[in-house]
Amino acid sequence: MYELTIESSFSSAHNLRGYEGACENLHGHNWKVEVAVTSEKLDKLDMVIDFKRLKAETKRIMEYLDHKYLNEVPPFDKINPTAENIARFIYKELARAFNDGNIKVAKIKVWESENAAAAYYE
DSSP states (O other), X not given: OEEEEEEEEEEEEEOOTTOOSGGGSOEEEEEEEEEEEEESSOXXXXXXXXXXXXXXXXXXXXXXXXXXXXGGSTTTTTSOOOHHHHHHHHHHHHHHHHOSSSOEEEEEXXXXXXXXXXXXXX
């Protein structure tokens, strides 16, 4: 099994609806995102996937979230923009682009600070 990992980032603001504490108030994060994809075999160039393609698709999603008030961005206009939900959203978006029976998005980890992260995988 092969695994490729890239890192990306975005900045955004949010508030947690229904939370009792400071995070209920509007605040921001510089989010770090780790993307891991796996494959059992390599392509004709002996790669899982070109890093360039993986980075480009990840960048598209980061641009959708970057410098936004997440509570107004679907699907976070309906669900809380927690690190857990952000990780799941990124996972689902990348899975649509890459999961093909060989390549699989293995895990997304979203860091909201240097010492706090949430991951999503299936």
